[in-house]
Amino acid sequence: MNLYNFLNKLIESEKYYEYIDNEINEIVELIHMGHSPESIKKTHRNNFDYLFEFAKSRIKIADKFSKYNHLFMDYYSSMYSTPEIIGKYRAKKLAGNKIIDAGSGAGMQDIMLSEYSMVTGVEIDRNRYLMACLNGIPYNSRATFLRGDFFSINNDFSGYVLFSDPLRPVNSIEKIFLKFSPNPQEILHVKPKVSGYVLDLPPHMEWKNIPLKGEKEYISIKGALNRLTLYSPSISKNISTAVVLPENIIITGEPEDFKTKVENNVQIGSYIYVPDISITYAKLLHLVVHPDWTPVYLDSRRQIFSGNSFEKSFPGKEYSVVDYSNNLEITSLLHSIDAGKVFFRFSMKPEETYRYKNSIEKELSGSKNIYIFKGPDKYIIAEEIN
Numbered sequence: 347m348n349l350y351n352f353l354n355k356l357i358e359s360e361k362y363y364e365y366i367d368n369e370i371n372e373i374v375e376l377i378h379m380g381h382s383p384e385s386i387k388k389t390h391r392n393n394f395d396y397l398f399e400f401a402k403s404r405i406k407i408a409d410k411f412s413k414y415n416h417l418f419m420d421y422y423s424s425m426y427s428t429p430e431i432i433g434k435y436r437a438k439k440l441a442g443n444k445i446i447d448a449g450s451g452a453g454m455q456d457i458m459l460s461e462y463s464m465v466t467g468v469e470i471d472r473n474r475y476l477m478a479c480l481n482g483i484p485y486n487s488r489a490t491f492l493r494g495d496f497f498s499i500n501n502d503f504s505g506y507v508l509f510s511d512p513l514r515p516v517n518s519i520e521k522i523f524l525k526f527s528p529n530p531q532e533i534l535h536v537k538p539k540v541s542g543y544v545l546d547l548p549p550h551m552e553w554k555n556i557p558l559k560g561e562k563e564y565i566s567i568k569g570a571l572n573r574l575t576l577y578s579p580s581i582s583k584n585i586s587t588a589v590v591l592p593e594n595i596i597i598t599g600e601p602e603d604f605k606t607k608v609e610n611n612v613q614i615g616s617y618i619y620v621p622d623i624s625i626t627y628a629k630l631l632h633l634v635v636h637p638d639w640t641p642v643y644l645d646s647r648r649q650i651f652s653g654n655s656f657e658k659s660f661p662g663k664e665y666s667v668v669d670y671s672n673n674l675e676i677t678s679l680l681h682s683i684d685a686g687k688v689f690f691r692f693s694m695k696p697e698e699t700y701r702y703k704n705s706i707e708k709e710l711s712g713s714k715n716i717y718i719f720k721g722p723d724k725y726i727i728a729e730e731i732n
Contacts, residue, residue, distance in 0.1 A: 352396055353418070353476035363480075366397070371415055373401035411454065416484035418477045423452035428511065428546070431591050432565055432573055433458030440544065440581075446506040448496040448533050453478025453489065455511065460489035466503075468496045496528060497536055504539035507581065511546035521551040531557065542580040549574040549627065562601075563587040566624040569663065574627070588624035588661070595622075595661045601629030604649070608641045610722050615640065615654040618665040618719055618728050620691070623647075625661060634661055642721050645693050650719055656731070665717055665728035672724050674702060677709045679727065684712035692720035 347355075356363045369390060376386050387394045403424035407414045410429040419427065428436075433455050441462035450456050450467025451474050459465045467489060469475040475493040482489055492499065510533060512526035523529055530545050547556065549564065549571045556562070561582040565573040566589070586601040621634050626649060639651040657664060668683055680688065688706050690699055719726040 349473050370400045413484040418480045419452050428455040437462045443507045446503045447509045453481050456489040457485050457487040460487050465489045467491045470495050505541050508540040508543040521548045522555050542578040545576040547574045564624040564627045565589040567591050571623045586628045588628040590622045590661050602632045604631040606641050608722050612640050615652040619651045621662040664731045667728050669727045670724045684714050685710050685716040686712040687715045689717050
């Protein structure tokens with residue numbers, strides 16, 4: 347039985363759906379217990395390749411979706427589907443619209459959007475189309491899914507908001523619209539009567555390669571950059587936005603290039619501030635960095651500042667300075683402050699990070715997590731403020 351017929355059978359038979367759903371979860375448990383694929387196949391022989399891939403995907407998405415143990419995803423979908431926390435945030439932002447999704451994949455964004463809007467997802471891949479239909483079941487979703495080429499569908503979507511999270515070549519270095527499938531500009535040319543657009547773009551895409559206007563919204567989850575969404579001017583007048591999840595901190599305003607440099611012999615304050623990565627990419631550092639803060643360390647990944655005031659609800663990480671060192675021979679110092687784990691918060695080669703971390707931690711038995719920052723002329727030892 348090919349995958350399409352297998353998935354279609356799940357949709358047609360509730361009893362078979364429940365049986366397969368349980369069987370996949372049994373395989374998940376066997377994987378967690380350390381059983382090999384060969385041993386699992388002995389007891390789950392029928393359609394094993396499909397069941398095993400779905401089981402591995404459920405393990406991969408366990409921290410992304412509340413109903414992960416009832417979802418059907420292939421490898422690509424498990425990698426790139428919009429996390430539930432982002433889907434729900436955007437669903438509220440776009441509430442009350444009629445939305446058409448060009449290339450809905452496994453359907454997760456549409457399932458979230460349908461809680462507040464009328465949503466139709468169009469997917470050309472017949473297997474992912476069926477996965478989307480199946481994934482709507484545990485969420486009791488009202489989203490509608492159509493199978494077909496978006497450019498060939500004759501439905502009138504006038505007045506709809508176009509949503510698209512286009513496929514892009516995996517590991518592609520150059521991130522430009524011409525390499526997206528479908529190309530958002532082509533969609534807007536073919537469907538000119540849509541009322542606006544919401545486009546998911548590669549988070550590290552350079553602004554000069556974004557030919558369409560609108561609000562650029564960067565979303566992070568637990569300090570890691572996850573999404574760049576472009577909203578048409580008809581939907582949002584804001585120029586740039588940073589969204590910090592799960593804290594749900596939203597910062598918006600006019601973007602500015604943040605120009606500063608680290609000076610030698612700077613005085614380190616009592617606190618270290620590391621703005622969330624979404625703020626950096628949204629070019630909104632000027633809205634969160636105080637004029638009296640001192641730049642401590644700057645690179646493409648981190649902008650680290652120092653000051654003497656504790657900032658409640660700071661959009662990022664905040665640390666209390668414990669001590670200083672002129673070098674990384676800090677084992678005895680770490681002993682004195684009950685350190686157990688150390689984390690380096692500056693650029694190092696991976697092999698150097700591993701070597702330093704292991705050589706230090708093997709001598710420690712404390713309970714505290716300690717963070718090491720690199721200033722212009724010394725290392726800063728600090729504890730995170732939760």
